Amino acid sequence: MTTAPPSPTSVLIRNARLYAPEHLGLRDILLVGGRIMAIEPRLDISGLPELTELDANGASLSPGLVDTLTHITGGGGEGGYATRMPAMPAEDAWTSGVTTVTGALGTDAVQRTHTDMLAHARYLATQGVSAYIYSGNYHLPVRTLSGSVQTDLAWIPDVIGVGEVAIADHRGSHPTAEELARLSADVRVGAMLAGKKGVLSIHVGDHEDKLGVLFAAAERYPVRLSHFYPTHINRTRELLQDGIRFAREGGVIDFTASTNEGLLAEGDIDSPAAVAEALSAGVPAERLTLSSDAYASLPEFDADGRFVRVAMGQLHSMAEAVKRGVDDVGLGFDTMLKTVTVNPADVLGLPGKGRLAVGADADLVLWSEDLQVQGVISQGVVRRWPD
Numbered sequence: 001m002t003t004a005p006p007s008p009t010s011v012l013i014r015n016a017r018l019y020a021p022e023h024l025g026l027r028d029i030l031l032v033g034g035r036i037m038a039i040e041p042r043l044d045i046s047g048l049p050e051l052t053e054l055d056a057n058g059a060s061l062s063p064g065l066v067d068t069l070t071h072i073t074g075g076g077g078e079g080g081y082a083t084r085m086p087a088m089p090a091e092d093a094w095t096s097g098v099t100t101v102t103g104a105l106g107t108d109a110v111q112r113t114h115t116d117m118l119a120h121a122r123y124l125a126t127q128g129v130s131a132y133i134y135s136g137n138y139h140l141p142v143r144t145l146s147g148s149v150q151t152d153l154a155w156i157p158d159v160i161g162v163g164e165v166a167i168a169d170h171r172g173s174h175p176t177a178e179e180l181a182r183l184s185a186d187v188r189v190g191a192m193l194a195g196k197k198g199v200l201s202i203h204v205g206d207h208e209d210k211l212g213v214l215f216a217a218a219e220r221y222p223v224r225l226s227h228f229y230p231t232h233i234n235r236t237r238e239l240l241q242d243g244i245r246f247a248r249e250g251g252v253i254d255f256t257a258s259t260n261e262g263l264l265a266e267g268d269i270d271s272p273a274a275v276a277e278a279l280s281a282g283v284p285a286e287r288l289t290l291s292s293d294a295y296a297s298l299p300e301f302d303a304d305g306r307f308v309r310v311a312m313g314q315l316h317s318m319a320e321a322v323k324r325g326v327d328d329v330g331l332g333f334d335t336m337l338k339t340v341t342v343n344p345a346d347v348l349g350l351p352g353k354g355r356l357a358v359g360a361d362a363d364l365v366l367w368s369e370d371l372q373v374q375g376v377i378s379q380g381v382v383r384r385w386p387d
């Protein structure tokens with residue numbers, strides 16, 4: 001389905017319990033031209049043409065969720081053509097509450113291409129999803145759009161970083177510390193030239209070296225742990241321990257929100273439980289993020305380890321992880337929200353995303369009392385709202 005993008009109008013939301021993501025209490029919030037114009041306990045507005053007024057009736061309103069890893073053109077394919085995952089439809093953003101996505105190729109950069117991913121990101125953008133992409137994929141030497149990491153970052157506005165480059169994984173290129181340090185420098189220089197932050201997303205597999213090569217790069221070269229952004233850190237307990245050390249020493253770590261019974265039985269730690277464990281181990285809250293890994297393949301195995309089917313990473317796993325963090329793990333709603341809003345926005349270097357503040361982008365999620373996504377506004381346009 002394709003539709004002409006509606007233009008942002010003026011929207012006034014009354015009586016919202018605002019999570020910016022920190023809890024601000026009951027507020028009115030005014031959105032004009034795709035930005036947040038005002039946040040006050042009570043706003044009296046007159047003279048704005050075509051003002052849409054909505055009443056949140058005391059429900060919680062948060063920033064739109066920011067996802068640092070989405071296979072927007074579909075991932076997978078490791079089990080042959082039947083296991084190729086489909087591309088992300090724009091409507092998925094309105095059910096999941098994810099208003100910013102970062103596309104990555106993943107394992108397959110042979111049959112999946114950056115040009116196709118760039119075009120799909122631009123399609124999503126026409127529909128109101130803020131969509132960015134990573135250059136590169138699992139492998140070295142890095143595959144790019146324009147010939148190099150530096151030119152991709154410097155010339156192509158949609159390219160926000162490089163990734164996910166695989167380490168400790170049988171499907172990766174087993175990069176050395178030197179190769180990763182050099183790649184990190186390329187990301188930094190390309191990003192600096194374009195005024196971007198530049199992120200180097202690292203896919204971490206289940207090999208026992210874990211984050212070893214990243215620690216080695218930071219030890220031997222003028223590279224900081226914060227220049228790498230490793231994901232899937234909740235894959236095993238051993239990797240989580242290594243990740244906690246990495247984050248305590250200055251890096252930001254990412255947990256994958258998509259999971260299933262089979263993966264949990266194999267040793268995956270549910271992402272909200274991993275957040276709780278990292279916090280109690282002394283990791284500063286701003287160094288933890290969740291991403292969906294949506295449209296990646298998630299193999300499922302039965303109790304005897306037999307392959308059952310390939311499931312798919314889901315964009316709505318982010319909001320579901322927030323709910324489990326509150327309901328099952330006992331973390332605060334604001335604590336869980338940080339991992340899916342302001343923290344990932346800061347990793348990507350998007351100051352207008354992931355926060356409710358005057359001047360920020362008008363991307364918002366309305367939550368029901370039992371923490372289901374009930375309404376979504378993106379770029380100032382109401383995409384979904386309860387009756």
Ligand code: ZN
Nearest residue numbers: 164203204232
């Ligand atoms: Zn990955």
